[in-house]
Amino acid sequence: MSDxxxxxxxxxxxxxxxxxxxxxxxxxxxxxRSEKSKELNAYxxxxxxxxxxxxxxxxxKPNLDLKLPGIPIAVKDLFCTKDIRTTAGSKILHNFVPxxxxxxxxxxxxEGAILLGKLNCDEFAMGSSNETSFFGNAQNPIDKNLVPGGxxxxxxxxxxxxxxxxxxxxxxxxxxxxxxxxxxxxxxxxTYGSCSRYGIVAFASSLDQAGPxxxxxxxxxxxxxxxxxxxxxDSTSINFKRNAYSKELTNNIKGKKIGIPKEYRVEGMPKExxxxxxxxxxxxxxxxxxxIDISLPHTSYALPTYYIVAPAEASSNLARYDGVKxxxxxxxxxxxxxxxxxxxxxxxxxxxxxIMIGTYVLSSGYYDAYYLKAQKVRKLIKNDFDEAYKKVDAxxxxxxxxxAFKIGEKKDDPVSMxxxxxxxxxxxxxxxxxxxxxxxxxxxxxxxxxxxIGKAFDEQNILNIAYAMEEKIDFKNKITDWWxx
Amino acid sequence: MSIDLKTIKHISKLSRVSVxxxxxxxxxxxxxxxxxxxxxxxxxxxxxxEPLTSVAETSLKLRSDEVKSNNIREQIVxxxxxDNEDYFVVPKVIE
Numbered sequence: 001m002s003d004x005x006x007x008x009x010x011x012x013x014x015x016x017x018x019x020x021x022x023x024x025x026x027x028x029x030x031x032x033r034s035e036k037s038k039e040l041n042a043y044x045x046x047x048x049x050x051x052x053x054x055x056x057x058x059x060x061k062p063n064l065d066l067k068l069p070g071i072p073i074a075v076k077d078l079f080c081t082k083d084i085r086t087t088a089g090s091k092i093l094h095n096f097v098p099x100x101x102x103x104x105x106x107x108x109x110x111e112g113a114i115l116l117g118k119l120n121c122d123e124f125a126m127g128s129s130n131e132t133s134f135f136g137n138a139q140n141p142i143d144k145n146l147v148p149g150g151x152x153x154x155x156x157x158x159x160x161x162x163x164x165x166x167x168x169x170x171x172x173x174x175x176x177x178x179x180x181x182x183x184x185x186x187x188x189x190x191t192y193g194s195c196s197r198y199g200i201v202a203f204a205s206s207l208d209q210a211g212p213x214x215x216x217x218x219x220x221x222x223x224x225x226x227x228x229x230x231x232x233x234d235s236t237s238i239n240f241k242r243n244a245y246s247k248e249l250t251n252n253i254k255g256k257k258i259g260i261p262k263e264y265r266v267e268g269m270p271k272e273x274x275x276x277x278x279x280x281x282x283x284x285x286x287x288x289x290x291x292i293d294i295s296l297p298h299t300s301y302a303l304p305t306y307y308i309v310a311p312a313e314a315s316s317n318l319a320r321y322d323g324v325k326x327x328x329x330x331x332x333x334x335x336x337x338x339x340x341x342x343x344x345x346x347x348x349x350x351x352x353x354x355i356m357i358g359t360y361v362l363s364s365g366y367y368d369a370y371y372l373k374a375q376k377v378r379k380l381i382k383n384d385f386d387e388a389y390k391k392v393d394a395x396x397x398x399x400x401x402x403x404a405f406k407i408g409e410k411k412d413d414p415v416s417m418x419x420x421x422x423x424x425x426x427x428x429x430x431x432x433x434x435x436x437x438x439x440x441x442x443x444x445x446x447x448x449x450x451x452x453i454g455k456a457f458d459e460q461n462i463l464n465i466a467y468a469m470e471e472k473i474d475f476k477n478k479i480t481d482w483w484x485x
Numbered sequence: 486m487s488i489d490l491k492t493i494k495h496i497s498k499l500s501r502v503s504v505x506x507x508x509x510x511x512x513x514x515x516x517x518x519x520x521x522x523x524x525x526x527x528x529x530x531x532x533x534x535e536p537l538t539s540v541a542e543t544s545l546k547l548r549s550d551e552v553k554s555n556n557i558r559e560q561i562v563x564x565x566x567x568d569n570e571d572y573f574v575v576p577k578v579i580e
Contacts, residue, residue: 099560193541206539232548236541304523315500322501324573326564335576340503352502353515356493359500360516373526375536380529382537414515415522431540456540 004029005162009071009219012165016062016069023062023070023114027055030072030116034163039483040139042157044077045085045118054114066112067226074164076155077118078125079105079210080199084115088201089123089133089151092321092328092346102199103231104168104210111226116164120154123348124318125175125203127151128420131411132350140183141479142446145407149179149400149420155213156183160477166214166223170200172207173306174400174424177436180213181399181449184438184477186220186466187213189424191456192431193238196231204313205236207306207428215477217437217467221245224459243460251468254288258452258465259392263299264423266401273398273448276440280396280450280469283439287468292392296384301377302426303418308361308374309429314351315358321346353414382430389455394462397423399436399449423451433459437466438475445478488516 004026007015015021031048051072058070080086080098087093101109109115120138122130130153131137138154140146141161148157152169156179159167169176171189180187188211195210202208212223225246230239260281265274281291323329323342330345332338347355361370388395401422410417427434433456436449450469454462490506493513497504504512558571567574 096564099557099564100554232546235546236539238541298529301526301529304525307519307523308526319501323566324575325561327566329566332576335578336501337503338576339501343501344503347502353512353519355500355502356496356512356516357519359496360488360492363496363499370523372536373531375538376531376534377526377529379534379537380531382540415518418519418522429540 005033007165008215009165009222012071013069016071017064023055023058024052026070027051027072027114030164034116036484037161037163040141040157040161040163041136042120042138042154042161042163043074043117044087044089044120044135044154047084047115047117051114051116058112058114063112067222068108068111068113071113071165072116073108073113074116074119074158074167075105076121076152076167076169078121078170078201079168080201081105081115081118084118086118086201087135088125089121089135090347090351091134092342094134094328096326098199100199103196103229103233104200104227107227107229108168119158119167122151122153123351124201124314125151125170125172126314126350126354128174128178128417129410130154131407132348134348137407139483140404141483142183142404144482146404146446147182147407149182149404151175152179152213156180156185159183159185159213159215160479162479166212166219168210168223168227169213170208170210171428172203172310173428174421176211176213177399177424177434177449177451178420180436181438182404182447184447184475185213185215186217186435186437187211188220188224188435188459189427189433190224190228190459191433193236194228194433194457194459196229196234196237198231198233202317204310205317206313207310217463217470218246218249220435221249221463224463240457245460245463248460249467250464251287251471253465253468256289256394256465257292257392258284258289259292259294259388259395261294261296261299261388261395261397263296264397266422269401272442273401276448276450277398280439283469283472284396284465286472289465294388294392294395296388296426298377298380298384299426302381302429303422305374305377305381305429306425307357307418308370309378311354311358312362312371313358315355315362318351318355378429381426385430385432393455394465395453397451397453399423399451403442403444403446403448427453432456433462435462435466437470437473438477439473440475447477488513488520
């Protein structure tokens with residue numbers, strides 16, 4: 001079966017359960033394709049030989065009742081994996097080997113999956129193009145020298161390029177949905193508290209959330225079912241009744257009320273994004289949904305709020321990297337000098353920028369003017385959504401204000417880079433679930449995504465809407481294998 | 486408002502990141518453009534708004550104080566850039 005890597009996760013699971021293919025055969029194919037795909041720079045750490053050993057072992061005594069039986073999966077290098085190097089895309093963790101496993105990855109291995117390797121990402125998940133990674137930028141399989149988005153850029157690249165059947169990313173301000181949109185794949189950011197943060201390298205703790213990235217909605221639902229568990233090891237994990245997302249998946253969304261927020265029609269939005277959005281509205285109507293105009297009046301304040309809250313939390317979380325207990329250490333004349341040189345040489349420019357912003361807004365005399373102010377505006381943003389959800393079941397918006405851009409194009413202008421997340425950031429601030437599905441192409445043939453935002457804990461509903469719309473949209477990703485010689 | 490080099494040096498000290506003059510200038514430019522963009526929040530009156538600290542809306546959970554990971558000192562120390570059997574080693578602190 002040479003077309004193994006072209007199959008969706010659901011097909012692979014079915015074929016392995018019907019004994020049409022072994023875990024070893026599948027794993028070999030993904031390892032081979034990954035090895036031929038070095039130019040994508042999707043991996044930071046490969047674990048191929050150990051993956052093949054585990055696959056052989058699985059085949060000797062296959063447990064076919066599991067949800068991911070013998071399926072090889074590569075994951076974002078922000079998840080701690082026991083005894084496997086975990087770098088967060090940073091020099092300061094370039095040699096860090098965790099002594100424990102993140103809950104989300106443990107859930108995946110418990111269902112029979114096998115680790116293929118660790119995927120590239122922006123340093124500490126701070127970035128929208130994967131260009132801040134210490135290990136170099138990942139490439140977008142759609143076209144050469146095109147960013148895959150970020151921060152889960154390697155994850156998006158690996159799924160779109162068929163180096164892994166599915167993957168997980170993390171999303172603090174759009175880091176799953178924006179790269180999914182840029183690569184023609186599906187990405188879900190779950191409700192805050194749905195997936196455990198235990199063992200995920202922390203960026204902004206009140207916003208970070210792990211989620212699946214997949215080739216289609218059904219696969220996405222299956223992985224969400226596996227990774228979403230209540231975990232006492234994460235103090236903000238929430239104990240709510242989780243659906244069997246893949247089993248309960250339905251394309252019947254008749255009568256669902258879908259809101260269209262007028263404030264997302266931002267100034268300077270390209271016409272092709274506007275057209276895509278209208279196309280999405282028509283598809284939703286075709287599926288039997290009712291379209292309702294709504295208002296989220298504080299939308300334009302979301303990004304400025306985010307760029308106070310996220311760096312503030314990051315500056316606090318990243319205080320632990322001091323060169324003492326793990327990771328990179330620079331030589332210093334004394335303890336303080338060692339700290340300062342370690343952090344100056346160990347962190348990249350974007351991370352240092354955010355540490356500086358965060359330290360400044362939390363510093364004496366500025367706390368009320370910036371941090372407290374941002375928390376208050378965050379409340380207003382959440383109130384907007386609460387108000388909207390009195391009238392609608394879900395909200396439909398574009399995922400990003402543009403398609404993927406060229407590597408280097410926005411690197412020197414932080415604010416223009418931040419604008420990438422204009423449609424995704426409000427969802428994190430309000431702690432809601434959001435999914436990006438591929439819905440069309442721009443004039444250059446690059447993919448564009450639509451975002452469906454749900455009520456808290458209502459993942460099933462947005463997965464259903466995405467599933468119904470996916471069928472109507474019938475999107476085909478244009479992967480030419482340009483990187484394979 | 487604008488962030489000058491003196492402020493950059495002050496924040497760099499607070500955040501324990503050494504910054505030379507060239508880097509300080511670049512950071513000042515970047516931070517000024519970012520804060521210009523952040524200033525938009527001042528358009529909003531928020532005197533009567535309660536700050537949102539967490540969307541999780543749960544109170545902090547308590548747990549019993551039990552040791553769950555035993556005898557992992559060796560594993561932990563192995564990640565240290567410089568160790569002396571059982572200890573983390575740092576540059577001399579007391580003269």
